[in-house]
Amino acid sequence: MIEEIENVMRKYRGVPLEFFGSNHKSMSVEMKTDKVSSSDLSVTKGIGVKAIVAGRAGFSYTTDIVHLDKAVKIAMINAKYSELKQDSFPEKQIIGAVKGLYDSQINDMGPEELVNNSVKVMEKLKEYNNGIKVNHSVFEAGTSDNFLVNSNGISYRSKATGMSGMIEAVYKNSSGGVNIGSATIKGFDVDYMVEKAARLAVSGVGRKSIKSAEQMVVIDSDVLESLFSNTFYSSINADMVQKGQSVLKDKIGQQIGASGLDMIDSGRIEGGLCSSEFDRDGTPSQDTSILSAGVLKSLIYNHVTAMREGNKSTGNASGGFGAMSSISPTNIILKYSDSMKFDKMISEIKDGIFIYEAMGMHTANHITGDFSLSINKGFKIVNGEIAYPVKNAMFAGNVFELLKNVSCFGDDVRQSGHLIAPTVVFKNQKIVG
Amino acid sequence: MDTQIKSALDAVMAKGAKYADIRSSDSTNTTITQKNGNIEDMTTGNSFAVGIRVLYKGSWGFASTNDISELSGVADTAFRMAKSIQRSNNNAEIILSDVKTIEKIIAPNYKKNIRDISIDDRVGFIREGYKTAMSVSPEIKSVQVSYSDSHAKKIFANTEGTYITSNPQYFRYYVFSNARRGERIEQSYDRCASFSGIDELIQKDPAKIALSASQKALKLLDAELPPSGTMSAILHPEVGGVFVHEAVGHASEADHALRESIFTGKLGDTLGNENLNIIDDATIVGKHGSYKYDDEGVRGQKTQIFKNGVLESFLHSRETAGAMGVESTGNCRAQSPEFMPIVRMGNTYFDKGDMGLDEMFEGVKHGIYMAGFKGGQVDPTGGTFTFGVEYGYLIENGKKTKLVKDCAMSGHILDVLKNINGVGNKLHIESLGFCGKDGQMAPVCDGGPYLRVNNLLVGGQK
Incomplete structure (x- = not known):
């Protein structure tokens, strides 16, 4: 060949x-x-x-x-x-x-x-x-x-x-x-x-209806990855930003997330699901700080979008043989200043919802970050205990607000798609029942 | 190629296969994408794929490749794959429902051949869309237009003697308009796609499609986030179509029903009101979900899923029909020869009723009107479904009031089917899109009349 x-x-x-x-x-x-x-x-x-x-x-x-x-x-x-x-x-x-x-x-x-x-x-x-x-x-x-x-x-x-x-x-x-x-x-x-x-x-048998209220929301890393895939990852995509299709245009250096939040795009992690030695353009994979203490540090670039700004590619070119390279995150490591043992984290929640599965991710607004999801697998947390499965409930919010409202990270770190993160607790989120 | 296909099929039968089929596709694809006035993607590609499916006792084996010279080896692989799992399938039998064998060349249904469209013509469609979309308002800050088309030679052949050749052509044209006012950005889109030739695009007019995308984006700048709670909703036919697709269509796919689905064992049961009539019809001329034959060589047809509230039929492949002792409804489709075909919808719609739009609105004291297709999702096992819309209006005392956006609704299938209390008197089957299932995309179309549904849960951010 x-x-x-x-x-x-x-x-x-x-x-x-x-x-x-x-x-x-x-x-x-x-x-x-x-x-x-x-x-x-x-x-x-x-x-x-x-x-x-x-x-x-x-x-x-x-x-x-x-x-x-x-x-x-x-x-x-x-x-x-x-x-x-x-x-x-x-x-x-x-x-x-x-x-x-x-x-x-x-x-x-x-x-x-x-x-x-x-x-x-x-x-x-x-x-x-x-x-x-x-x-x-x-x-x-x-x-x-x-x-x-x-x-x-x-x-x-x-x-x-x-x-x-x-x-x-x-x-x-x-x-x-x-x-x-x-x-x-x-x-x-x-x-x-x-x-x-x-x-x-x-444990999903015997679902009960709940009332609408603002509360703590606990999100499984699969759900967070799915939400980011439909919103946030496109906001840090340099091509989307250059075309005016991202609210993060001109936001480098600004606080967009909670002050303890770090996000790194890391393409070279041993055994990482989205690791590679080089990207679709032939740029070596690398580490790129996206958020540091909640401040937006960088977007992700391929060769063409980096050249436009006179920058170097961050090694985020992706795609197969059937199309020119596009931009995609590699492994996204999410870290927070405040983390604790998973069980302890749950035990400290008085009133909340644990979401394991949500539907309608692809209907989220990938530019504004607004989402409205149907909670397909969710459990009510009462006084620190997972009490019962919920039915007919929705989770409505905005991904950028979510990044500002991080409350705590668990210790159950795993990789789901791009995202390497544990279960995360967010405060003041809207649940509709 | 015909001889290669026939000898590959003969070879697996000689080894002891019960049935086998081969699908191949040789296609040429062109994609042109313009972003902010520049053609940023100009791609032409040629791809060939062939897939063979072999039934050995009660197991399917499947193999595919891009290389026709490997066909006999691939057929052997498919047979070996089927055989290798046979001992673990608890001696389950697979019975395929009977179907008439045919040998046929499907005549094209377009007037103008896509091969005769020049690159300049294609670029022209894009430039026209861009110009119009940008001209709508200075608040339209960026526009993306994409055009793609393909023409292919497709073959379906099976060991029963069916041999179907077709030369399908396809195009799609999308305009995305971004409006900006201060910090706020809103995007909307409109599109046109068809298997019936490029005439459809010329007739629909790229400028009109672009105008619609920009007008919607502008409108969204004035929209508020929606309220939340349980309320009555009036669904625009485009949204009603997604509702039907998600709330009824998927659960009525027999592969779901044969496992655990919310409709399992409910055939013949009354699950909704008299006005609940739902149809899947692959034979409507020129729709996005129309086809002559499915990917098992079964003729596409019209299937009444619900009739006057009664669950009348599931949507079937030959395998699911065989398992239930009925005939296939011709709903077995694959994204490409590289995938095993599975049960899919075609054009799915709610049949019209007799209520006028004014009457429908008059009946709502406090509710929401929803429009603008965004998509949906369902859990056919548990029965929860959701769909999102681009925009809508609050309804107060029968009148549309405040404009809202980015709204989703959720419900449980069995509850919602009983809560449809208004069915409009005009049918629109125009909501074209792609449906994803088991990692495969299928072109579909949904629709219906205006619908009124009580007690829907609206998940607004406000």
Whole structure:
């Protein structure tokens, strides 16, 4: 593959070119109503080509390497119509290794191992409570083999594995849904999954209505990640800010969160779900402080948006072979000055709601940060104890207000999507019942 | 390719498969995105994918690739995948409902071929939208317009002898307008998308779509955050469509009903009022959720889910129909050949009733009118659903009063179905979008008449 690319680069010498190739293999096993029902092995291969002609970038892609020359020609034609200013591609740099992103055991896994995993999870759930059924589960193991080559001499390659699991456990008419993911087998925490799915399903029976009130809201890190994905992450995206689609325009240096709140985008964490050695543009992954003591320190950039401001990319280019790079957070570490043991944190809440699952995230306003969510799995906290599951309740607010109203962090830190955070307590939040 | 497909299917049958099907798609896609007046993305791509699904005893195996030369190997993989899980599925049987086999080339339904549209024409649609959207007001500070189209050759073949070839074309056109007043930013959008050719875009007029996006964004600058609590709501057909999709559509998908869903075991039960009539219809000409055949080679059709308050039918694939001893309703769809097909909606709507809009408003003393599609979500197991809207108005004594925005509602399916007490007399099936399920997106369309629903929980920030 690299040889073909080098040939094409020689042919179009003088035209800055970038090639991103991806070969993704993914295997999954699905279970429905306690029975393994299907298994799937998919391979997706393709290559994307970016060409710069007269300071403008055009793009094309193909799933057939035979058409590489044609793809380059199309990218060059597209560059003539494009108004995306780009003078150059990133220069070659030393790329440091990031550990824990590839596990040969995941790469070599057969369907039998995923079947065993599904069955094991089902059995453990039934050990917890014999009345639990697996309504639906999907376990998946995948390997990505990516390369990035450009005419500045960059030729990087990375291989990464990932394992993910989704389960919906049902007890009577109550369900408990949990998703987990990991780059390695070692990090694949099946016990966490089983305990949480079983607990949510069993304790979700007997839901009661509640009255509308302002109160403490306890948010599981899955819910916080989902909320950030639909609001905050787009607000720190440099492209959105440059286009006037973020309320954080001109807010660098200003206090936007609670004074004890730190947020770091960290692309090089060992075994991190969103770690990589280099980003989609070929910029080495790095650490970027987003919030420090609640003050906005930086946005996240890819190569093109950084060049526009005369800055350096923060290594946040993302995407596959089918499109030009976009901007996405890597691992987002969220920390707060005041944290305590999870149990103690809950025990200090007199009146609150614990939200494990909320629906309607994608209807949140990604610019203003306003949201109105249906609490699908929530528990009332009374005098420091999780008292009963709630029904017909909503959580309405604004993500920027939420950042200002942090009360306390727990100690149960885990990664959910981009976010590395524990359970978080927010004060003065509106619950509608 | 036909010979390769047929021999791959023959090979898995010779190994002992009960059934197999192959889907392939060879497509060319163009995407042009303009941000703030500059074409920032100009992408053309070519992608091929083929997927094969094999039924061995009671298990499905599936495999896909981008490389046609690997087809026979991929077919073998699918067979091995099915076999490898067979021993763990408790000897469950999978019965596929019977369906007529057909050999057919589906004729295109567009007048103008997308291949004949030049890049200049495409850029022209974008420039026209941008110019109009920006011209609406100096408060419109930025506009993003995106256009994409694709044309493909698709094949469906199965071991029963069905062989369907089609050459679908598709485009979508979106305009996002951002209005700013002081610190406040509001965004709105409008769109047009169709499988019926580019004529649809010319007819809908890019300038009109852009005008609508900017006018809505401006309007939002004056909107307040909504109140909260339980109240009566009047739903614009676009919002009513999402409501139907979330509150009824998903739970009536038979794959949900065969597991644990709020409708499990309730077929034939009266769950709502006389005026509760809900239909899924893939045969309406030119809608976003219309199709001739689903991804199992079953003809798309019209299915009455609710009739006069009674749950009449689920939406089926051949597998779910086989499990319930009925015929497939032609609702088994996949995002692409790289995915196994699953039960999906097409065009889902609430059938019209007899209430005029004035009468509907007159009946509301204190409530909310909701418009502007934003999307929704449902938990078919527990029965809770939610949907969000872009804007709305408070209703006081039958009259629209204050403008509000970013509002969501929530409810429990079985409660809400009994609380629909006004069904308008005009049908609009125009709410086009994409529905996500099990990691796959499917083009759908929703609609209905104006609806009035009592006792909905409104989750306002105020």
